[in-house]
Amino acid sequence: MLTLPSFRLEAFFAQWEFAARHHLTASDGQTVTVGELLEIAGTDPAELLGLELGYVPTTGTDALREAVAGTFAGTSRGGGAAVAPDDVLAFAGAEEALLLALSELLSPGDHAVVTVPNYQAMESVPIATGAEVTGLPLWTGSGESLRWTLDVDRVRDALRPATKVVAVNVPNNPTGFVPDLDAWLALAALCEERGIVLFSDEVYRGVEADPARTLPPAVEVCATGMTLDVTSKSLGLPGLRVGWLVSRDRALLGRIEARKHWTSICNAGPSELLATLAVRNAGALRARLRAVLDANTKTFDAFFADHAQWFDWQAPDGGCVAFPRYRGPDGVEEFCARLLHERGVLLLPASLYASDLATVPADRFRIGLGRRDPEPALAEVAAFLAAQA
Numbered sequence: 001m002l003t004l005p006s007f008r009l010e011a012f013f014a015q016w017e018f019a020a021r022h023h024l025t026a027s028d029g030q031t032v033t034v035g036e037l038l039e040i041a042g043t044d045p046a047e048l049l050g051l052e053l054g055y056v057p058t059t060g061t062d063a064l065r066e067a068v069a070g071t072f073a074g075t076s077r078g079g080g081a082a083v084a085p086d087d088v089l090a091f092a093g094a095e096e097a098l099l100l101a102l103s104e105l106l107s108p109g110d111h112a113v114v115t116v117p118n119y120q121a122m123e124s125v126p127i128a129t130g131a132e133v134t135g136l137p138l139w140t141g142s143g144e145s146l147r148w149t150l151d152v153d154r155v156r157d158a159l160r161p162a163t164k165v166v167a168v169n170v171p172n173n174p175t176g177f178v179p180d181l182d183a184w185l186a187l188a189a190l191c192e193e194r195g196i197v198l199f200s201d202e203v204y205r206g207v208e209a210d211p212a213r214t215l216p217p218a219v220e221v222c223a224t225g226m227t228l229d230v231t232s233k234s235l236g237l238p239g240l241r242v243g244w245l246v247s248r249d250r251a252l253l254g255r256i257e258a259r260k261h262w263t264s265i266c267n268a269g270p271s272e273l274l275a276t277l278a279v280r281n282a283g284a285l286r287a288r289l290r291a292v293l294d295a296n297t298k299t300f301d302a303f304f305a306d307h308a309q310w311f312d313w314q315a316p317d318g319g320c321v322a323f324p325r326y327r328g329p330d331g332v333e334e335f336c337a338r339l340l341h342e343r344g345v346l347l348l349p350a351s352l353y354a355s356d357l358a359t360v361p362a363d364r365f366r367i368g369l370g371r372r373d374p375e376p377a378l379a380e381v382a383a384f385l386a387a388q389a
């Protein structure tokens with residue numbers, strides 16, 4: 001087993017996610033009930049009630065893998081070959097896939113490039129394998145002139161003969177950043193040419209603010225691409241705990257599957273059934289979430305415009321989270337701590353995104369736009385700020 005550090009964000013959530021009055025930093029999308037999902041899918045509840053509660057295959061049920069594979073055919077501007085069910089491997093959430101895939105891909109003596117800031121598993125697992133890991137900052141500039149960017153030249157400069165993996169997450173948590181198509185295709189071509197796995201966390205794909213900016217999945221535009229997705233984020237169903245990896249390298253998927261024999265063995269059957277319905281109806285679920293995101297973006301834009309002396313705000317290009325800058329003299333850590341303890345509003349200060357690979361801007365905090373009705377939480381923030389003036 002790997003020796004892993006504390007997962008700062010998850011440890012913080014373990015303490016506060018269900019204790020704070022206002023969760024204003026959720027990374028998931030507005031969820032639905034089991035009944036609503038069955039209704040969206042047009043499925044008779046008897047199908048769920050009649051399901052036998054036996055084990056399901058470690059790889060994931062055929063139905064789930066067929067549904068996932070079906071989402072790729074013809075959906076890409078990259079024009080890659082269709083994905084087959086055998087190119088898909090199911091997991092208990094995206095987190096299990098991150099752990100097992102990155103620990104299979106990397107060993108001492110190997111090298112990886114990982115974008116920063118990141119969902120901590122993407123850097124802590126590679127570091128724990130004993131591989132050398134280089135951080136690729138997703139920004140240029142600092143303070144109010146900071147810009148999010150994917151600099152492919154910098155990736156190229158970071159590559160070594162021992163580089164096995166380039167790991168990225170777009171749309172990005174926590175920044176909401178989506179690179180442009182040219183940069184994405186250049187990165188895909190670079191990884192393919194060097195035989196490097198482009199490990200691509202695409203859990204927020206499909207809910208971009210401008211649908212024209214939806215990037216083709218790594219597995220469609222890069223022969224060595226590996227796409228990670230899950231029901232948790234763009235489909236709004238984190239409680240199902242069903243994720244999947246998609247790759248053309250079936251031998252590699254087989255080795256990752258062998259690792260899963262030591263963890264969850266297989267997913268919960270009812271979850272895989274519901275996940276299959278969700279994937280088949282991904283368009284409708286994403287449209288629901290996009291409507292929430294569009295309404296919330298207007299609300300957040302207005303809130304931040306009204307409080308421009310306190311914040312630099314940029315709505316996400318895609319996904320459910322943003323990483324605005326706090327301008328107050330007390331600093332973002334104090335701001336978030338007081339907001340939580342005095343007003344019950346949960347945000348994630350920059351320290352929870354601290355990286356061992358690069359210095360993440362210390363004046364930022366993560367905020368979530370994916371859940372309905374953020375107004376009461378924003379009213380608490382406004383009242384808190386008014387009391388500081």
Ligand SMILES: Cc1ncc(COP(=O)(O)O)c(C=O)c1O
Nearest residue numbers: 027093094095119173203230232
């Ligand atoms: C970018 C990213 N990847 C992976 C995960 C893990 O997802 P899950 O909770 O579905 O395992 C998260 C969760 O927040 C995330 O934000």
